[in-house]
Amino acid sequence: MIDRVQGFFGFTRIPFGRDLAPSMLHQHHSHREAAARIAWCINNRAIGVVTGEVGSGKTVALKGAVSSLDPARFTVIYQPNPEVGMRGLYDRIVTSLGGTPKFHLAALAAQASSALAAEVDERGRTPAVVIDESHLLDHHELDAIRMLTNYEMDSTTPFAVLLIGQPTLRKRMKHGVLAALDQRIAISYQMPTMTKEETASYIKHHITIAGRGDTLFSDDAVQLIHLTSRGLPRSVNNIAWQSLIAAFTEEKGIVDESSTRIAITETHAPE
The missing domain is CATH 1.10.8.60 (Helicase, Ruva Protein; domain 3)
Incomplete structure (x- = not known):
């Protein structure tokens, strides 16, 4: 069926597919704004929140922003499934940066923090931890992410954090128990349709x-x-x-x- 539709209309490729190169993405306002904010957060080692309805193009905007980064200067660590918990996130950070994850959670958390700092200090690359579907994170996990950003007595952060999720994430960030994290967010963008x-x-x-x-x-x-x-x-x-x-x-x-x-x-x- 797909081949026949393609032949009937004279397409050279199937339209409306998901396998587009970043240069082929449609640059509508919402996409441009989200991609620009994501790139800014990564360049400035900041914490950013990008939200939008299901199907609004959040991951597509992320793809566009990441494609513009120099791989010699930036290391993007993408976690598509936050339901693996903080252990899963720490594990992905360590393995993405070339380490072997430790078994005990406290040791693994410290190892992840050290690996992120080493990526900057020893290799000169800025890590960016990107967590998709972040609205699935609970309060404890969101606060653990804040703790991960603590570095040198909270005077600086050696990496960027991007929380990508549905609009409910923005509402949850306003809860009093997450005030410390909410105050650190440099960019918060809700993608319009x-x-x-x-x-x-x-x-x-x-x-x-x-x-x-x-x-x-x-x-x-x-x-x-x-x-x-x-x-x-x-x-x-x-x-x-x-x-x-x-x-x-x-x-x-x-x-x-x-x-x-x-x-x-x-x-x-x-x-």
């Missing part, structure tokens, strides 16, 4: 890099995709791709509102 114009530009961008420079989605189809997706990139991807399949099935050269309604019925059908 795309505007109608950005959704139209986003769809056109993905069609263009797939090999079609002409208009393939009607204005009514784009409007319906934007309203249904609420401007969330992942949802736009899903609906737009299903709309292409619907148009292909009916042998239409243009994705119109009718094709998009069929796609929405399929993608939003109750289970």
